[in-house]
Amino acid sequence: MPDNGSINEGKPGMSGTTGTTGTPGTPGTTGANRPSGSPATTGTTTGATGTGAGTGTAAALSQTAHDYGQKISEVASQAKDYVTDKVSVVGDKFKELQNADLGELAENAKEYARQKPGQALLISAAAGLLLGLIIRGRR
Secondary structure (H helix, E strand, O other), X not given: OOOOOOOEEOOOOOOOOOOOOXXXXXXXXXXXXXXXXXXXXXXXXXXXXXXXXXXXXXXXXXXXXXXXXXXHHHHHXXXXXXXHHHHHHHHHHHHHHHHOOHHHHHHHHHHHHHHOHHHHHHHHHHHHHHHHHHHHHHO
């Protein structure tokens, strides 16, 4: 409570709405500590902070969290479907490679490198990097 004996005013609410209860005041001064002729303070409050503002904010946060939870769930489901599709494509390619003739694979690789030399160079560099990391990791 301020030294001048004024009434304790509540803190303003976060959302600007008026609540139902304020912050409690402190008991007033009485007796010898009070100057003669001045009235005693009663410790009443006129607060603007109420439980309604906090409840509304909590409900809004809860709704926002629920919305984000649903969005994350949807994206996770889409990612699962995408990965499942790509795994099946890779599995099909492995089956094709197992059944293919090595001479035919080499001829296909040469033809691809002639048609798209830049991509072939990047693919071979990436493959070399991966093999290097695998071999280096075994030591």
